[in-house]
Amino acid sequence: MSAQPELGPTVSNPVIPGFHPDPSVCRVGDDYYLACSSFEYFPGIPVFHSRDLVHWTQIGNALERPSQLRLPREMPSSAGIYAPTLRHHDGRFWLIVTNVGDGGNLLFSATDPAGPWSDPVRLPGVPGIDPDLAWDEDGTCWVTVAGVSQVRLDLATGETVGEVERTWSGTPGAQAPEAPHLYRIGDYWYLLIAEGGTERGHAVAIARGLTPTGPFEACPANPILTHRGTHRPIQNTGHADLVQAPDGSWCLVLLGVRPGGGTPGWHVLGRETFLAPVEWVDGWLVVGELTPELPAPAWPLHPVPAEPARDEFDGAELHPRWISVRERSHHLCTTKERSGWLTLRAVGASPDENDVVFVGRRQQHLSCRARTLTDPAEGRGGLTVRLDEEHHYEIEAGAGEVRVYARIGPLRTEVAAHQVPAGPVVLGVDITETPPREARSGPDELSFGFEAADGSFTVLAALTGRYLSTEVAGGFTGRVIGMYAAEGTVHFDRFDYEPLAAS
Template sequence: MTGGHPVAPVLPGFHPDPSVCRVGDDYYLACSSFEYFPGIPLFHSRDLRHWTRIGNVLDRPEQLRLPVGSPSSGGLYAPTLRHHDGRFWLIVTNVSDAGNFLVTATDPAGPWSDPVPLPGVPGIDPDLAWDDDGTCWCTVAGVSQVRIDPYTGKTLGEPRRIWSGTPGAKAPEAPHLYRVGDHWYLLIAEGGTERGHGVSIARGPAPDGPFEPCPANPVLTHRSTDDPVQNTGHADLVQAPDGTWWLVFLGVRARGGSPGWHVLGRETFLAPVTWEDGWPVVGPLVSGAERSTAGYRDDFTRPGLAPEWISPRSRPAAHVTTQEPPGRLTLRAAGASLDAPDAVFVGRRQEDLTCRVRTRIDAAQGRGGLAVRLDERHHYEIEADAEEVRVVARIGPARTVLAARPAHGRPLVLGVGIAETRTLSDPRTGPDTVTFGVEEADGTFTALAALDGRYLSTEVAGGFTGRVIGLYATAGTVRFDWFAYEPV
């Protein structure tokens, strides 16, 4: 807690597995993006609390292959972002395609290179570190390590197991290797990415060890506490220009009754670090920058979509454009529903526990609408065609139309309001309520259906992502004049 108020993430919404590096006075941070394209969101900051989106690392189809049949929560896992020898390096795993690869850039805003495959690097969660003689060490979940030539992707020797964390703790992963003073430190996550998540560390005389564990491990965990931020882990260390040290890591804000549901996905948090007897000590969480209540509005006046817009697996230009006509988002359907892996959907991460979204749709020539998506089997939407507006819920194997009203063949303003649960009526109370409706000509909002938000949570659906709110087409051609998101 900070100042009596819940600690806010520095990157709210579905921004897991943060990796950070500093160049001079500037910090850069990348996160996992899983099945969404463009891949790997990239941010810039001067203080670690205020972050600005500067793009996506993998924003060209030739950089990122996510086959239509690949599952949700597949795709891109756990990038590591580093700066070395005047160049930015990002290494990541595509679990839905060819495994580990790296890309480089001289400007973090891009363009980034085509991928350099790493066929000899096993596993997931790859890390990069260079020693004094220029040798590049790649460490992966498990935890094993191999030397590589980062320019060609060739491995130099065989992978070797170096440390596997606390005996008995599951899922040693997310390794990061650092030189601090006379020691090399190996930071890992362990305990699984759920409530048992934590961060542990070991040190040794060389990049390949041998490593001794910190006697105070885990150096960060919120397991078995009542802290409102849970699942803390998957961390990365960075030193500020003034010599202070900081830790970025993921966590969740579970809400509602028991067992608690988190709906925004795993978010990025920040904490200070001090050093005692040569070991890092993680301090209380630091709250992120205060959120603007103004939200944002997109009138689709850019030649293409802003970098915050993402789509499952791909975004073919033939199906998504802001140029036909200019100033409107035109979607042409592929999959016949949001259950389909090739559904045409463009969305933005839900970043606030309570928020309101509106869009103006013309569905006279098709069918589409406004959706809150977790994956193909868990989504709510309000959709329209020329005849009708309806609210649809897909929860696991069940798909239900909850309410409907005539559309009369004219453009409509569709809306969704999401309200965090603040009072528990019983221990089974869900985390929030998701209300869909239509905005009338006089500006009043007519609610058509209110749904329990727990069914669009990781605790129900599983996986590694969070909610994405967006626009879609499932028949014909559908156009949108604008999209507005407002924290409440």
């Protein structure tokens, strides 16, 4: 038997795991900045920094003030902030995005991508969703939107110039041409789009022309990237953005999912940000293999410190990783009332409600553990794993009891209950990925329980994760794990999150 070839060094893909869809990237010198969609969560549009396209650190959220981001209480989940494009031009960062449900397309700018970002310039003349920004040689700014159509834009006023014109819209017959990005590279303008819908048929296609408005010639090898009809572990590949590395090579950042379990496969973390190498061949992009382990790039890597497993809530403000549903009032959510504790005051009576007071972080690992020390002496609340108002599991403490609830579509049920001593209690969930052993096996199992004084963990209920998946719930988001108040005031002393080894 011949020896297997020895593999060189690799890096892990996704490069930004968890619910981080629709990535848009720009390079400024040796630094890269990336922004993602955030939908119904506040603050909105997480912004990341990297020195190597592989290791990313969240440096803020672009939309962190109510004046920048309105998400009405009646707005459904998976509406809100769609598909930002992040660009750097003339010494300034520009971000264009759609707020579905309030305001349509909006433009923001900043001198520092970590913020603060400006209040929005509203763009009533820019139709549709997924807006892109590109500048030609004379400084004209072009906005291209899903569909695909283009219009010129005055950045200072937000006014459009001229008529909206249709342009190349991808493969004839392919659904949902979207996520357009326009680039000037060499002699051509390249128009990169997604098509096929954001589910298993998702794909990336490209065309080129001599002017920003075309006419565009489609690449004969389109789609240049798709995993449809395959058993590859990364699926739903699309919504790509192109960036050049310091050594002159090129890469795509794009979204994809990692389905788990048996047929049909359930993805639970949402659409994540992946990296794919590309080459130019005869004036066209050729995308390299997109795998969970990529060959390490040729340029120097700059690893970043691992995120701490514990958040002590010692700061005056929450870390930018923490997000809430639609809004976050300082009166209802604060670290300033009790030193070293996060205090939540209830409005909605459970995570079923659009106005639940909730603070969470994205689940980023297929197997992980979360714990929080909860003091419900003045109310009732706990720890929830949320996909939306109709799909979530939680463990809740109050009145000397701990209860586990499951909400699946129109059904809400109490799964387990247990009396606990008076005083603060550590609530927790262990999420364990399950390998696809049989056709109906779910993607993972969620075990909810509490810790005793000796640190032992008592499991009250173990629930299948398939019902907290996009394939069941629909929508565009992924799981968020966090703390909520259901009645009165609830205090949380700490929150631990750490990955677990896969089973």
